[in-house]
Amino acid sequence: MPVFRFCSFIAAFAIALSSCRQPEHATQQRDTLRDDYGMSITIGRPPQRIVSLNPATTEILFAIGAGPRLVGRSQYDVFPDSAKYVPSVGAALRPNIESVLATHPDLVVMYASQDNRQAVDRFREAGIQTVSFKNDSIEQFERDTRLLGRVTGDSARAFALVDSVMATLARVRAATANLPHPTVFIHAWDRPIIAIGGGSFLSQLLDIAGGRNIYADIPAPSAAVTLEDVVERNPDYVLASPISAPKMRASASWNAVPAIRAGKLLVYDTTLVGRPSVQLGAAAVSLAKLIHPGALR
Amino acid sequence: MSAARWLGLVIVLVAASLLAVAVGTVSIPIPALWNALRRVGDTMPIMVVWTLRIPRVALAILVGAGLGMSGAALQGTMRNPLAEPYLLGVSGGAAVGAVLGLALGLGVALLPLAAFAGAVIAVVIAFFVAHAAGARGDPRVLLMAGVVVGAFANAAIMVVMANAEPNTIRNALWWMMGSVGDATWGQIANLAGYVLLGGGALIVVGRQIDVLALGEDAAAGLGLDVDAAIRRVFLIASLLAAATVSAAGLVGFVGLVVPHLVRAAGVRKHRELLVGSAITGATLVVLADLLGRVLRPPGEMPLGAVTALIGVPFFLVKLRRLV
Amino acid sequence: MIEFDDVAVRYPRSTMSALGGVTLGAGRGLLTAIVGPNGSGKSTLVRALIGRIPLERGVIRVDGLATTGLSRAELARRVAVITQREELAFPLLVSEYVALGRFPHLGIWHAAEANDQRAIDASIDAAGVAALRERRIDALSGGEWQRVRLARALAQGGDVLVLDEPTTFLDIGHEMSVFELLHGLARTGKAVLLISHQLNLVARFADQLVLLHRGAVAAAGPPNSVMRAEILERVYEWPLVVSRDPAIGAPTLVPLRRR
Numbered sequence: 001m002p003v004f005r006f007c008s009f010i011a012a013f014a015i016a017l018s019s020c021r022q023p024e025h026a027t028q029q030r031d032t033l034r035d036d037y038g039m040s041i042t043i044g045r046p047p048q049r050i051v052s053l054n055p056a057t058t059e060i061l062f063a064i065g066a067g068p069r070l071v072g073r074s075q076y077d078v079f080p081d082s083a084k085y086v087p088s089v090g091a092a093l094r095p096n097i098e099s100v101l102a103t104h105p106d107l108v109v110m111y112a113s114q115d116n117r118q119a120v121d122r123f124r125e126a127g128i129q130t131v132s133f134k135n136d137s138i139e140q141f142e143r144d145t146r147l148l149g150r151v152t153g154d155s156a157r158a159f160a161l162v163d164s165v166m167a168t169l170a171r172v173r174a175a176t177a178n179l180p181h182p183t184v185f186i187h188a189w190d191r192p193i194i195a196i197g198g199g200s201f202l203s204q205l206l207d208i209a210g211g212r213n214i215y216a217d218i219p220a221p222s223a224a225v226t227l228e229d230v231v232e233r234n235p236d237y238v239l240a241s242p243i244s245a246p247k248m249r250a251s252a253s254w255n256a257v258p259a260i261r262a263g264k265l266l267v268y269d270t271t272l273v274g275r276p277s278v279q280l281g282a283a284a285v286s287l288a289k290l291i292h293p294g295a296l297r
Numbered sequence: 298m299s300a301a302r303w304l305g306l307v308i309v310l311v312a313a314s315l316l317a318v319a320v321g322t323v324s325i326p327i328p329a330l331w332n333a334l335r336r337v338g339d340t341m342p343i344m345v346v347w348t349l350r351i352p353r354v355a356l357a358i359l360v361g362a363g364l365g366m367s368g369a370a371l372q373g374t375m376r377n378p379l380a381e382p383y384l385l386g387v388s389g390g391a392a393v394g395a396v397l398g399l400a401l402g403l404g405v406a407l408l409p410l411a412a413f414a415g416a417v418i419a420v421v422i423a424f425f426v427a428h429a430a431g432a433r434g435d436p437r438v439l440l441m442a443g444v445v446v447g448a449f450a451n452a453a454i455m456v457v458m459a460n461a462e463p464n465t466i467r468n469a470l471w472w473m474m475g476s477v478g479d480a481t482w483g484q485i486a487n488l489a490g491y492v493l494l495g496g497g498a499l500i501v502v503g504r505q506i507d508v509l510a511l512g513e514d515a516a517a518g519l520g521l522d523v524d525a526a527i528r529r530v531f532l533i534a535s536l537l538a539a540a541t542v543s544a545a546g547l548v549g550f551v552g553l554v555v556p557h558l559v560r561a562a563g564v565r566k567h568r569e570l571l572v573g574s575a576i577t578g579a580t581l582v583v584l585a586d587l588l589g590r591v592l593r594p595p596g597e598m599p600l601g602a603v604t605a606l607i608g609v610p611f612f613l614v615k616l617r618r619l620v
Numbered sequence: 621m622i623e624f625d626d627v628a629v630r631y632p633r634s635t636m637s638a639l640g641g642v643t644l645g646a647g648r649g650l651l652t653a654i655v656g657p658n659g660s661g662k663s664t665l666v667r668a669l670i671g672r673i674p675l676e677r678g679v680i681r682v683d684g685l686a687t688t689g690l691s692r693a694e695l696a697r698r699v700a701v702i703t704q705r706e707e708l709a710f711p712l713l714v715s716e717y718v719a720l721g722r723f724p725h726l727g728i729w730h731a732a733e734a735n736d737q738r739a740i741d742a743s744i745d746a747a748g749v750a751a752l753r754e755r756r757i758d759a760l761s762g763g764e765w766q767r768v769r770l771a772r773a774l775a776q777g778g779d780v781l782v783l784d785e786p787t788t789f790l791d792i793g794h795e796m797s798v799f800e801l802l803h804g805l806a807r808t809g810k811a812v813l814l815i816s817h818q819l820n821l822v823a824r825f826a827d828q829l830v831l832l833h834r835g836a837v838a839a840a841g842p843p844n845s846v847m848r849a850e851i852l853e854r855v856y857e858w859p860l861v862v863s864r865d866p867a868i869g870a871p872t873l874v875p876l877r878r879r
Contacts, residue, residue: 191405191471191479192596215595227478228322228349229595231341252481253352256344376709431632504728507720510710514703517670519776520696520724565712 033147036112036134037120046153047107047129051100053092054111056135056277058083060145063161063278064154072103097122107131107151136221137201141276161278168281169208172288175295176210182236182291184211190244192224201276209287231256237291239268266290298564306573310580317354317587318346322594355485356477356544357586358579361551363492363541365578367534368552369570370499373506374530375436382538382552385443385531389450390419391542396454396469400461408472409484409543416539419446436527475546475601477586484544491540496575498533503568506530548601550608551578557615621647621811622699622780627678629668637676638664640835646813648779651806653822654815656832657856662815666784670701682780696724699780700773711758714768718744721775743774748801763794781805783814799825823847824870831855847871
């Protein structure tokens, strides 16, 4: 009799356990998580009409298979190519609330900056789920992608994407780990001169690719610097955009930087490395090829 | 003012300029500096001194001299201690020119030209508006026309910026904050021409400004064609200001503050006041640029911000003396 | 000397003429005073003289020459005008201020020479302000300031002096001393033309009075002939008497109170 009781108890327990592991989209269970504003996110029915106001998240949404469910994007979201077919609803920062509401979304994905707080409150007042991300670093890309996957019900693909990107990054880091790390100045803007600082994912990518950012000591993602400061820090390489590079090469004052005089001004693909998103792996590879040609095959 | 004081003024300018060439983010010890000036020795100090610092100092001297003289001439002519070089809508017009140029995709190389064109158009419109109002160069009407043009320019800037790309806005804002860091030797030579010719012209008519400073009726009684003289000074002073704006953006307070400093040293005749304002203005801008470069590493404070920060306490002191 | 010959002036956007054909003259060695009620056109005459307002009709002549034929500088060398008010935004020293009187001679091109300095010194002495040379003009009293202005006018070197209400803000003592000075200057050969609304004061010093009324000359001549009750009452539109006190030596206008 005790054996029977024990077996039925085990069976009951097993049945109870199995009912906990149902696929998500079939249950009405609610998990509560928080986004980068600290606002709670409820994971329930996967949203069917998504507006994404951020180039990185738009790209991620397409990559995890939520593309067909996008009904609106910001005017700056042009990756991947198919994103262009999603109607634009205007600005990404301080968005046009009415344009967004006109698409009748059930999820709005935004960039978690001060500027957008008001918009988020408005959307929530209108009963729309919002998720806001501050995607400035690789860690944030990881977390945001996984979270986004859970919200849209594409967890599996999201996790797979993250794993793939992180694997590529690890591969690049391993390939360059034992090489000498040259110092690099990443030029982002010209008037004023803006350098990429330590707080940017680009700085992290550079580190992975086997370089050292001369402005890694600045905690912000970017900072305005003077030419003389760049000369003082004397980087081994200068990375500049395809538009700026020829101007800098031809400029007498930029040639005060020894690296530019020595022809060590490298052009980096600003579109590829421009956002901490799906292409992070390829971005790291491209940077590594620039400063350590031949290290990767 | 005594010869010794004049000499002192020049010496201070020379010392400030040397200091500005010697000091910067890259520390260059004096022997290396001496070599660099003679283009001898290590390339890096030579490049820093000759392509980064000396052009800045040269431009700073010209901008300060131009603004100082423009302000001195306008204060005497308007008989108003608060007159300053941007009076006739010069700053507004230049800013519109620059912002429009940027919004329309003009390269940064053409920016000074766009700014200058904007400033000149603003001054011409101010004269035109005053003329249409029936005043024959009456400075009060000209002044009001200038204020109106300036206000309209500000509105135009807001319209352009509201519809512009963020990058355009960033470029425009940076330009408007003023900087002597972006000059090519071509621009410097251009500005030198304006400062020498314009400043020279103002010095030549300096005695007329002395007479205008007595008041229009008194000046007329002394045989001066008052309307023509006022128009002349306005035009030259505004062109001088426009030239500095096109090379260095908006640098406020210099034209306002410098003439007062020179007057405080006992200079009363306008020919001397103009020369003194040129030297003092140059010194002020050289030092302001130096401060801007070293106060907030690794970045720099915009020139317009530094001159404003210097100008405000100056005004508080002056106000206390008045009251 | 200075003559106004049928001078008419109309202000822009005005239907009435401010001056409707005024003819008067101020001769050398004489002190001529233009008097009249407010709005009679006295200051307009001065403005027309310095070219601040164009003539509708008529000619102004200095030493026989029409002012239209003279350059501004030439006119300023012959005629010195002292306007009602003058306020400098930036103070000068008295010596520097008087030196500006040489501007009609020097213009912007000529350097000051010995004779310019002599003229400045002589003017400062003639106006009696030698002791004030190194003072700043914003540190002068009202009377001192008027004398300094006079010195500047004298430094212009002309023989004609035109003054618009020279003693308005001065007290009795300063008023009298300025008028004594003007009278003395007239006696040295200058043609002194002054505008004043203080009839009694000018009657004591002027050789000639010109009474203006609504832009026209109502009476002209020596004070005794102009200051008659019937003429003055018509012009000033107020009951008055003209008394002649021997101690004063000149006619005095006394307005009566209405009962």
